Amino acid sequence: MTPDPIRRALLVDDDDFTTTLLQDVLQDMGWAAEICPTGLDAAAALRREPFDLVVANFFLPGLSGIELYESATRLDPRLKRRFLYLAPADPTPAMRAFLENTRCSCLTKPLDPEQFESTVLHIVKEKPLTGLGPLEQWFRVEMKSLYSGEITGRHTLFRLLHTTYIERLTGVLHVVLGRVEKKLYFNRGNIIFAASNLYDEALGEMMLRAGAITQRDYEDAASRVTPGSRFGAMLVEMGLCDAGELRQWVQEQITQIAVSAFDYPAGRYYFFDTFEEDLAPEVGIALPVGQLLLHAARTTPDLPFAELAAESKTPVDESSDPLLRFQDVALNDDERAVLLTINRPLPAKDLLEQTALPGERGARALYALLALGIVATVTPGAEAPSAEVVEPSAARVMLLGQPEEFEAEMKRLLELAERGNFYELLGAAPAAPTAEIQLKFNSLARIFHPDRHQGRSEWIGSLQQLMETLMQAYRTLSDTGARASYDRELAEAAARATAAEAPKKETGEMCFTQAMQCLCLRDTSGAVAWLRHAVEIEPKAPKFRMKLARLLAALPQYRHEAPEHYERVIEIDPVNTAAYFLLGEYYMEQQLPWRARPYYEKILELDPEHAKARHRINAIDPKPEEKSAPLVSRLFRRKSE
C-alpha cells in the first residue's frame, strides 16, 4: 500500500511562539509546515503553491484572517474546508458568525497540541490537495527552485538527484534532514565526494565496523590527522590500506551517505554552484548518480507508485537522449520487462497493464527507469524517437578492447572537439541527413559514455568533456533551426567563438547576501548553509566567519561549533575586540566564566575603555550582597543591566 504523501501546511500568525510550536507538532506528524507572519505573505504563498491546510489567526497584520480566507478560496475553492482558525477565548460576534457560516474549524489559545493534532487529522482526512502534478513535471526541478527548497517526501530527493544527473550539474547538494546534514558534491552529474554529520557515516567508523582496521589503527590514524589532511590519506600513508582499497571504501561511504538520505521523508535542501577545488584529490572517485538512483528506487518506501500506475494522460517512451538510454546500469528483470514492453509511446497505466507485473513491481520498475532518464515522457503527438539500437562499427568495437587505441581515439576526438567542427567530430558529412547524425552520435555515445569506464578514473574527466561536446554537436545538428544557423556560421567562416561568458562564480559576498535573505525569512538552516559556504569560499574573510559564529552560537544544535569560528576570526584579525567579546559571551552563556574571563581581559588590554568587557569582569566576581539576592530578583535585575 502506498502511504500518504507528505502534506503541507501554512501557518499564518505573527505570534512566533505559537507558530513554531505548531510547526514542531506538524513536523512530528510528518508534515511540512511553512510559517507566514502576515496575511499578505500567506496570500502570496497560496498563490505560489498548494497547501493541504491553512492554520490562521483572525488578527493578522495587513490582511485579516477572514480576508485571507476570502482571497484563498476565490483562488482555490477546495481550500474552503481546509482552514483552521486560532481564536481568542472570547471571539467577537463577527468571528462567531464567520465560523458558523463557513463551518471552518477553530481552536482557542492557549492551544493543546494533542487537540490540534486531532483537529488537523479530522480536517485533512480527505484527499491531499498537494499532488505531484503532470507526469512530465515529476522528476524535473526548475533551475530557479534548485537552489533551495523543502523536501516534502522521498520523491523530492529523486527529483533533485535526477535533475543534477540529467543536467550534468557541478556543485554541492546540501540536505538538512532534521539534525542530520549531508552534502553531496557533484562534478558534471557524478558524485565525487560526500560528507555527513552522522558519526556512523564517517570513513573510519565504517572501516572499523567492517573490521578493515582495528580500534588501535583507527585511533592512531585519527590522532595524526591535522587540519587540511584527510583520514583516508592518513591510512594510506600509514600503510594500513592501499589507494585502491581506499577508493573502494570511499565509494562505499559515498553510497551510504547518499542512499541513507532517502531514509528521511522531510527536510530542506540547498544547491551551491561551486565547491572547494581541492576536494578529495587523493581518491579521484566519480560515482555515477544513475547507480544510486537505481539502488534507491528499488529500496525506498513511500514513493508515488499508485499515482504512477494510475497515470493515463502523458505517454512515456525510451529516452531520445542516447546518453541516458545507453547508460551503463544493470537493470533487474522487472526493469528490463518494462523497458522491453515499450515499443511506442504509451501512458504509464497502459504500459504497466501490458507488462502484467504484480502489485507495485511494475510501477517501481517504471519509476526507476524514469528517475534514471532511460524512459522519459513525450509530448502527445510528437514524433516518436527511433528505438533502434545502432551497433557500433567493427572498428570501434575493437577499440573498446584496446586501452591504448581507445585513449588515442579519445584524444583525437577531444582535439576535434576543440579545433574542428561538429560534423568532423561526429564523422558525418555536412549534407548528412538527421537520421545519419543520430546513428553516428549513438555509436560514439555507446563507446565513450563515462559510465562505461568507471574503472578508469583517469579517463572520466576527459570522457565527460567529450560527451558534453558530442551532446552539443548532436543537439545542434539534429535540430533543423539550430543546424541551419550553425551551417551559416561555418559558411561565413567567421570565428564567431564568442568568448564564453566566464561562469558566474559565487563569491563570499553573494553567499552572505543569500544568508541574510534566509534570516529575513527565518530560515536559519539556510542561513547557516550559505554562511558556511561563504566561509568555504573566502576562509580568510573575518566578516563571514564572524556572522557564522554568531548564528551558530544562537542555535542550540550548532552552538558547540561557534568557538572554533570565533577563534579563527581572532587568528585572522587579532585586534578584533568584537570577536573576543562574543567568545567571552559564549562562554558566559555556557556558565563557564573562567573561560570567558581571558577574552574580556584581552579586550581591556586592547581597549582599556571597553565598558562592557569591564562590566563583565566585575560581574564574574560579584559582590557578596549580590550573591544573596533571591533568584527572581536576579532575573529582573538583569533586565536593568
Next chain:
Amino acid sequence: MRVDYAVELDDAAAYEVPWRNAATGNAYLDLRATPRSVEQIEPARTRQPLRGFLTAVNSADSVFATLACRADNDSADPGVFHSEVALMFAVPEAEFNYTRQVYEDLSGELLALLMRDAGADTVGVLLSVRRCRYLQENRAGFCLVVHLEAQGESSGQAELRWGLALARIQQALLYASRVIRHHLPRAEGAV
C-alpha cells in the same frame, strides 16, 4: 519573556505531597482525579488564567499534575503580579519523580521553548527544581516550581501580562507533555 532555571535543593525550599496546612486549613487536591476541585482553590476561583492553566495541566492530555499553587499581587509593589505553581509527573510507571536529571532535562526543554517567546521583558519566569517528599510512596524525589512574575504600570496591567504569560507556559507544558508521551512505552492505562 525572561526565562531562567535553577536547581534549589535546600531543605527549606522542599515540598511534600500530599500536604496539609494546619494554619489555613488548605490541603493538597488531586485535580487529575477530581478536576472540579479546582473550584476549591481560591486563587484559581478568582483568576481565569490560573483556572485554565490548572485544568489543562491536570488534563488527560498532560503528563503532569500540579501539587500546589499561589497567585497574587506583590504586597510591596502593586505593579507586580506573581504566581508559583509546583508540578510533578503523573506517570506512575516511570521513575520520573525520583530522578533529578529528568527534572533538569524538563527545565531545559521548557526553557528552550519559552525562550522562543520574544515578547516583552516585563515578564520573568523562573523554573526551579526542588526537593519533594512523596509521602504515599515514602520516597524522596523532586518537583518543578514555575515562578512567574509580571510587571506593569498598574496592578491590572501586571495581572493581564501575567495571564498572557501563564498561557504561554501552559502551551509549553502541553507541548513538552506530548513529546514525553511519544517517548513513553505504550502500556495499558498509561497516562
